Amino acid sequence: MAFNTDTSFAGSSFVDRFAALRAVWAEKAEKRKVYRTTLAELESLSNRDLSDLGMSRAMIKSVAIEAAYGH
Secondary structure (H helix, E strand, O other): OOOOOOOOOOOOOHHHHHHHHHHHHHHHHHHHHHHHHHHHHHHOOOHHHHHHOOOOHHHHHHHHHHHHHOO
8 A cells, every 4th residue: 555645835834834734634634533433333234234235344444444545
């Protein structure tokens, strides 16, 4: 899995750079929350419920990653 880190920030002042950094952190936190929530909800389902969705237990993590990060 490859990761891309964007280290450029809008604006040149410290306040602008800090605000941009906080926005990046907030976006990442929201994605982590979606991942954790999706993972917990899918893990709580029975094997039969997962089968009805066309999923196996082995697919749960990849589905949660797709839901949160779109990979």
